[in-house]
Amino acid sequence: MARLADYFVLVAFGPHPRGSGEGQGQILQRFPEKDWEDNPFPQGIELFCQPSGWQLCPERNPPTFFVAVLTDINSERHYCACLTFWEPVDPTQEVVCTEDATEREEDADEGGQAWLSPTAPANPGQLFAPKTLVLVSRLDHAEVFRNSLGLIYAIHVEGLNVCLENVIGNLLTCTVPLAGGSQRTISLGAGDRQVIQTPLVDSLPVSRCSVALLFRQLGITNVLSLFCAALTEHKVLFLSRSYQRLADACRGLLALLFPLRYSFTYVPILPAQLLEVLSTPTPFIIGVNAAFQAETQELLDVIVADLDGGTVTVPECVHIPSLPEPLQSQTHNVLSMVLDPELELADLAFPPPTTTASSLKMQDKELRAVFLRLFAQLLQGYRWCLHIVRIHPEPVIRFHKAAFLGQRGLVEDDFLMKVLEGMAFAGFVSERGVPYRPTDLFDELVAHEVARMRADENHPQRVLRHVQELAEQLYKNENPYPAVAMHKVQRPGEASHLRRTPRPFPRLDEGTIQWIVDQAAAKMQGAPPAVKAERKTTVPSGPPMTAILERCSGPHINSARRLEVVRNCISYVFEGKMLEAKKLLPAVLRALKGRAARRCLAQELHLHVQQNRAVLDHQQFDFVVRMMNCCLQDCTSLDEHGIAAALLPLVTAFCRKLSPGVTQFAYSCVQEHVVWSTPQFWEAMFYGDVQTHIRALYLEPSDDQVSPSQEVGEAQSQDDERSALDVASEQRRLWPTLSREKQQELVQKEESTVFSQAIHYANRMSYLLLPLDSSKSRLLRERAGLGDLESASNSLVTNSMAGSVAESYDTESGFEDAETCDVAGAVVRFINRFVDKVCTESGVTSDHLKGLHVMVPDIVQMHIETLEAVHRESKRLPPIQKPKLLRPRLLPGEECVLDGLRVYLLPDGREEGVGGSGGGPALLPAEGAVFLTTYRVIFTGMPTDPLVGEQVVVRSFPVATLTKEKRISVQTPVDQLLQDGLQLRSCTFQLLKMAFDEEVGSDSAELFRKQLHKLRYPPDIRGTFAFTLGTALTSGRPARAAKDKGPSLRALSRNLVKNAKKTIGRQYVTRKKYNPPGWEHRGQPSPEDQEDEISVSEELEPSTLTPSSALKPSDRMTMSSLVERACCRDYQRLGLGTLSSSLSRAKSEPFRISPVNRMYAICRSYPGLLIVPQSIQDNALQRVSRCYRQNRFPVVCWRSGRSKAVLLRSGGLHGKGVVGLFKAQNAPSPGQAQADSSSLEQEKYLQAVVSSMPRCADSSGRNTLSGFSSAHMGSHGKWSSVRASGRSSGLGADVGSRLAGRDLLSTPQTNGAPPDPGFLRPQRAALYIIGDKAQLKGVRPDPLQQWELVPIEVFEARQVKASFKKLLKACVPGCPTVESSPASFLRSLEESEWLIQIHKLLQISVLVVELLDSGSSVLVSLEDGWDITTQVVSLVQLLSDPFYRTLEGFRLLVEKEWLSFGHRFSHRGAHTPAGQSSGFTPVFLQFLDCVHQVHLQFPMEFEFSQFYLKFLGYHHASRRFRTFLLDSDYERIELGLLYEEKGERKGQLACRSLWEYADRLSKKTPVFYNYTYAPEDTEVLRPYSNVSNLKVWDYYTEETLAEGPPYDWELAQGPPEPPEEERPDGGALQSRRRVVWPCYDSRPRVQPDAISRLLEELQRLETELGRPPERWKDTWDRVKAVQRLEGRPDGRGTPSSLLVSTVPHHRRSLGVYLQEGPVGSTLSLSLDSDQSSGSTTSSSRQAARRSTSTLYSQFQTAESENRSYEGTLYKKGAFMKPWKARWFVLDKTKHQLRYYDHRVDTECKGVIDLAEVEAVAPGTPTMGAPKTVDEKAFFDVKTTRRVYNFCAQDVPSAQQWVDRIQSCLSDA
Secondary structure (H helix, E strand, O other): OEEOOOEEEEEEEEOOOOOOOOEEEEEEEEEOOOOEOOEOOOOOHHHHHOOOOEOOEOOOOOOEEEEEEEEOOOOOEEEEEEEEEEEEOOHHHHHHHHHHOOOOOOOOOOOOOOOOOOOOOOOHHHOEEEEEEEEEEOOOOHHHHHHHHHHHHHHHHHOOOOOHHHHHHHHHHOEEOOOOOOEEEEOOOOOOEEEEEOOOOOOOOOOOOHHHHHHHHHOHHHHHHHHHHHHOOOEEEEEEOOHHHHHHHHHHHHHHHOOOOOOOEEEOOOOHHHHHHHHOOOOEEEEEEHHHHHHHOOOOOEEEEEOOOOEEEOOOOOOOOOOOOOHHHHHHHHHHHHHOHHHOOOOOOOOOOOOOOOOHHHHHHHHHHHHHHHHHHHOOOHHHHEEEEEOOOOOEEEEOHHHHHHHHOOOOOHHHHHHHHOHHHHHHHHHHOOOEEOOOHHHHHHHHOHHHHHHHOOOHHHHHHHHHHHHHHHHHHHOOOOOOOOOEOOOOOOOHHHOOOOOOOOOOOHHHHHHHHHHHHHHHHHOOOOOOOOOOEEOOOOOOOOOOOOOOOHHHOOOHHHHHHHHHHHHHHHHOOHHHHHHHHHHHHHHOOOHHHHHHHHHHHHHOOEOOEEEEOHHHHHHHHHHHHHHHHOOOOOOOOOHHHHHHHHHOOEEEEEEOOEEEEHHHHOOOOHHHHOHHHHHHHHHHHHHHHHHHHHHOOOOOOOOOOOOOOOOOOHHHHOOHHHHHHHHHHHHHHOOHHHHHHHHHHHHHHHHHHHHHHHHHHHHHHOOOOHHHHHHHHHOHHHHHHOOOOOOOOOOHHHHHHHHHHHHHOOOOOHHHHHHHHHHHHHHHHHHHHHHHHOOOOHHHHHHHHHHHHHHHHHHHHHHHHHHHHHHOOOOOOOOOOOOOOOOOOOOEEEEEEEEEEOOOOOOOOOOEOOEOOOOOOEEEEEEEEOOEEEEEEEEOOOOOOOOOEEEEEEHHHEEEEEEEEEEOOOOOOEEEEEEEEEOOOOEEEEEEOOOOOHHHHHHHHHHHHHHHOOOOHHHOHHHHOOHHHHOOOOOOHHHHOOOOHHHHHHHHHHHHHHHHHHHHHHHHOOOOOOHHHOOOOOHHHHHOOOOHHHOOOHHHHOOHHHOOHHHHHHHHHHHHOHHHHHHHHOOOOOHHHHHOOOOOOOEEEEOOOOOOOOOOOOOOOEEEEOOOOHHHHHHHHOOEHHHOOOEEEEEOOOOOOEEEEEOOEOOOOHHHHHHOOOOOOOOHHHHOHHHHHHHHHHHHHHHOOOOOOOOOOOOOHHHOOHHHOOOOOOOHHHHOOOOOOOEOHHHHHHHOOOOOOOOOOOOOOOOOHHHOOOOOOOEEEEEEOOOOOOOOOOOOOOEEEEEEOOOOHHHHHHHHHHHHHHHOOOOOOOOOOHHHHHHHHHHHOHHHHHHHHHHHHHHHHHHHHOOOEEEEEOOOOOOHHHHHHHHHHHHHOHHHHOHHHHHHHHHHHHHHOOOOHHHHOOOOHHHHOOOOOOHHHHHHHHHHHHHHHOOOOOOEOHHHHHHHHHHHHHOOOOOOOOOOHHHHHHOOOOOOOOOOOOOOOOOOOHHHHHHHHHHHOHHHEOOOOOOOOOOOOOOOOOHHHOOOOHHHOOOOOOOOOOOOHHHHOOOOOOOHHHOOOOOOOOOOOOOOOOOOOOHHHHOOOHHHHHHHHHHHHHHHHOOOOOOHHHHHHHHHHHHHHHOOOOOOOOOOOOOHHHOOHHHHOOOEEEEEEOOEEEEEEOOOOHHHHHOOOHHHHHHHHHHHHHHOOOOOOOOOOOOOEEEEEEEEOOOOOOEEEEEEEEEOOOOEEEEEOOOOOOOOOEEEEHHHEEEEEEOOOOOOOOOOOOHHHEEEEEEOOOEEEEEOOOHHHHHHHHHHHHHHHHHO
16 A cells, blocks of 8 residues: 655745745645655755746636656656645735835746736735645546645635545545555545546556547657657657646656656656756756747757647757658558548548547557557567576576667667667666566567567558557556546535635644644554565567568578578588689678578588587688688678677687697687677677576586586577576576575576686687787777777776776786787776676676686786797798789880789779679679879789689779778778778779788888879979870980070960069059959959059050050060960951951951950950950950959850851959949949949940840840740740759749740740740840849849840859769769669769759750850850850850861860860869869869760761760870860960970870870771761751750760770770680680670770771771771771762662751751652661752852861871872961961862971861962062062962962962962862
8 A cells, every 4th residue: 555645735925035026935834744754755846836937916817737747866756736726915925025026027827817027016906826735646646636636625715614634634644555456435534535546557657648639739740750759868848838738748758658668857847947957968858838938949959849839840950760661651550540540431432430439548548559569569579689697696687689680680770779779778678678577468469469460560450450459458457447436526616716715725733634644654553564466477588589671681682592502612611622612612702791691601610510629721721711701791890690609609619730739720810800899799699608508507407517618509408498588487486485595506606607607708808809910909909899998888887896906907917028018908908898897797796806807817918828829830831822913004104103002902882794783704803903103093903703714904093083082991802801991082983992902011001192192182283294294205305495596485485474474563563453363362352343443554555455566576476376276266267357357457347356365464364365346445354354253354255157146255243243233223322433434344345245246236125035924934935944943943033034935836845955946036135144143133134235134043163063972972882882773873863963963054055055046145154254154155156066066176165165264174173282172073074974965966966976075074184184284374374385385396205285196096096086977067956955865974884994994095905816826725716706794895895886897997908908008087088978979869869868958957866867768768877968068058158168178177198189289388377477388289179278397298287278269369578488589479369268378489380379279260
């Protein structure tokens, strides 16, 4: 029996002692007055009576009731039932309050009334003070408490004639039964009667309706997440306006956690004064009134559940693991069936009559039943993982967590891992692990119902039935006598609280109550003590555990075949059939990735051990050790699957004799695994062995002694079936019946069993922790456990006594041996800690423990001595023969920096072809060496798998492309030893994951890293391979030549830079003028923008602006160099003017070439010559440039030949640019005037661009596209895809209304295809400015302006970098993925967002192409103007102009837009230490990927092949050539790079320019040429840009391990195969079939396409005939010419040729056409389209001309040409160039005049197309002409482009030339 109530307390309002505005609670009376001995009075009760604080109130509130819970220091809970009512304040008390109080305002409390502070102005009679009756009890009978306190209140209010003292006395002396389902009727002596029922089983919680209410308030998902949060020890806070609700919610959550008990802070109602408790670091479940919600806002790690609002807020930093699937979804479904039974029937056509939902109490039990089932499923089989360590005197039980997780298949499950590590589960094990105790519903469920639950999984109705059965049992437990509910308690009348009570609550008479209590106490003393009768039984264990979800482990599902392989291999080893075993070994090592195979290996090895020992020979020993290592390498540190545990007895059993008396055991070769240094593993092993021995102790006949050799798995007697828990249960049952001596004896036996095992384990641990070679202590310390053991113990139980003993013994044993000392010390400490922990937990006596501490150092020292002999002898064994190192092939000029370090190349997660799921040989892992050269990191080696054969594996990448290097620790594939490794990732999509061989010392590895780093980030760009290449050969030559020949180009470069610096410097000095922002200030607006009042033109020297005559000689040299640059050649081709015409200012041209930037003074990152509107003066450009970032003002870079629209590029605007201009709608204030001058210049500049266009806006008022209604913006419209803002969102929504001027009738295009070219309406702006949305925010286009802004959202460089990183990870994962399915690759590809960025670029480019095509000019003005701007501008030109789709044109495009316009290759490629922090940002590679996408869609439009793009992609980052080094022309001039190629000719040795290398290569092989090239001359390409139309570039994924990347052509040519006659084996001829391996061979080389094959064949035949072979290009051109001649119309249609121009655009993009002819349909490959020149219109004639010039491009030879007339002529170079003698060839067939450097030169230097010649006239000698020649020998040839000046040797030959050219012209 127990007291119903311990204390009755009366608490009233009292003033606050410190005079703050709030009152405080005062205990008026408490009964009994002295504390009970067994239960002291709880402190702080007055805080909990009024949790929101004690305040007066202006009206009388109804009484309130709630139950607060207090927890004392012994974790006992006290239930405080509080009934509060209000009484009028007597004036004296009020006055005191008023004087003391300061002003204070309070929020509404739970009743929602406005509380007033005591100082509130009110009549004295109107304030009411709270008074609380409190009942304190250790029992939880809330209803009884409510009735009892209600009765006392009713007696007081109603004035009943009952003595309050008697009622309270009876209440305090009332006793109730504890448990067991009894009931008791009580009466308090006021005519009342109450029935108290106790639950049947005490351990099951009583929840009443609280769980059902919790679900009703928060919903299923929220309650589930709270449940998981509480289980995984997070902080949970409930908020509500009702205290009763808070208490219920907390009670409900605790009921759900059963059978686990919550052991942290639990405060269902927290008073306001204690709110700081919420910032405690420990987990809690707390309830707080919603009025204090604001105070809970800043709690960062608390999960807040708002009961009134039904929400649960989880902070960002908190991760709540969810239940493991499928349990999560199953639980969710069952809960919804219980809570909403109608959901299942909602869709039925004929629903059954409505079923009545269960009552709230019943629903509550059903919900609890669901969670009870959930725990039974989660913890099923937990008793099989209990280790019983001691049975007497008290059971000691440990739980084997790792085995439980492993066998359930939940090793990776975050949720279960956290639950098992939590305090609640530790309590569960100690409480429920006991084998002999009372059982409850959960024990039955987990033991007997698991099979039923598994069977019911897919039958919801059966699950529901089970839930209802369990609910019945839970309900019965709470309400054992449901019929009896006859409470009879007096209640106060309605609204009784509003009646004026005659008096306040009376002061009770202490004496009376104390007397009643004493009387009852005296009676109790006489009564016998109440003993709780408990029925103890053996707890059932239930069926052994099964995996929660049968997971198949990918490719390692262990079929019987694999296990058979393992068994066969082991039997071969022990039978001595070593060759057979060697063949099987690779397959065995692969099979051992699976769990079953590892178990099988352990079992098979056990069979070969007799009497704990198996002596093997050397080869057998090696095989066994390798298989063991392979098994252990996949074990995690906790050994979930017991593999390490099974191998532990074996590693001390297998051994080999090294010499007489020296034996080496297997443990010395398998130490390098993390599992051995994990204390938890050793503890679990120790407890498992102790359990086995203790079980044996009680199973054996008593006279027999325990044999210490008894290991797991030995045969035993017939009572073998009884588990250790059964034995323990039996022993616990018998314990009380044993005599004292017998008990002592058993305790002693158990203790000594544990002690002997501890000694045994100290030995075992020293075997596995002491390395064979003590110099390897480094490895030992780095291994997981030992490193941090020095600082932290792994156990919760710490024993200070044992610890200190360990210290002292450790120091006494001090070995002086310097080498071993630190290893030995670490191992001794590790073993001592282990011994301390397990012995204190298992109750070993302190004497024994001391003895152990003395023994451990001796055991370790002894073992070290034996190991020394073993180590010495093992060194004498003949070393294993290692393969010879293969030397890599190097480029000319490439030198080895570090010779080969032996390494293993490991698989990196992407080789499907390397023995992966796709089959094929396992090329990796390979054994070989890594070499570091000045240019590359190279691995060469051979596969370790002997079945693969002698294939050489090569993987390499340029040092410059290294993006990430990290140290790793990996197992070597052969010996399975843990070795240091290195993982190198490169931006060319190569990954070297290497493990260093054991012979490579750590210092060599470190040296390799340092050298690699030095080469990757040379301090100066001159240190890169492109510069150092060949310097060794030329360094001996003195640099004298420069002085001899006047101003050399080097000197000129220096001069130029000096001038530029001078100009810049002078600007800086003069009157604080503008200067270009330094590199570190890029991206910030220059400060001078604000204070510009002097025009810049004053300070520029006059010479800067004068025409050529006034230029200084050095300037002229500069100019001539600039004119030769790519830009200038292209501007001339586009008809944008030549420099001479620009300087003489021919007014007819709208644009001119301005040399204003030739000193790079205005913009360092721009080229020297720029195209600007004719009308703009040079001196205005400087002012314009300030409005733009990096001074990159708008310049023209391309003009459409058809619509004459121009494409401009610039950097983004500074704040004061066009944007400012548009924003300033109001009149400018006086101060603004100067600041706006540059903006006005800029407006003029844009106006000049607009007016220079042929069709300027008409005067009848303009209509920009913004005038269109958005009705044209159909959801299917062209721009709808651009508008939809995805993750990297597209064009802003407002673009739609401006640009979507589409006819509603036009059909929607799928695939993001461009619509008809006419989709833009005729009313459009003359100039569109495409700018960054963020920059143009808030800009309103002004209808008076003639340009229009198109704000778009673009990604930044850092997004490109991040996306590329993810793309690298997706294509080259680095480690084998868990699921190597194509889906996982696609998922990671999508996450990288690379294709989304490609889509965005193509989309913007197609938009610009459309605008240009429709006649509007476009200015692309994004970011700094050198990344995305460059990408877009280049793509636009490529799509619009077929010239750029030729080899020459593409080169020109890259030189012009990327190199001259200052894309920061060095910065983006992180070439120097400065760029190291910013990392590799592949802007150029992204552009090449876009080109590749277009190439795929239009394969016939490009003269170059896909390989050319990959070649550029590889070498733009490789630093092999100088082409892509540095960030701008300015920097290249500074280093003297730009013009060095002119002047001296370099030898054949090294190509410094990538273009030169490509040219040379193209002459030898057609690798860069696209055979399907058949351009349509007027074709503007409009590619599809949707992500679904884009393909992953195979450059990212392809791999050729046979020779490494194929982009260094000299290296990629494999060694020639011997001809068949000379095959060494002689005999019959071999078959010519070749096996092509995925990932190994380069397929295009092994199996070239038909045309390459034929060209190769031709070359071979010519060589055999003894002719010099013809160039491939000439052969190809001849074939095409023949094909065209055959195709001439002969009246019957064109059977063998095509008129390509008639084929529609989307059909062309496939490259092969069906053609209807007279003989049905024939398929023909279109080779060229020169037929289109048959038409007569001038535009097509021009087009034909252009295609002719590309057709006969630069690959012509001198021998094979048709030469009508040839000879030497002097030719005057272009503007400011000298006269030079050249060899000229007049070719009538091709209608050209070509010239060469000399007669035998094969490389054509230039072509004059005779179709362009307008006149041939006599000429006059100019400056620099040959002196000795007659004046009449000069003649001029005038073409549409320029005038050529010639001079022959004499007058007759001049006449001859003129006649020949004239006759050619007349023939045409």
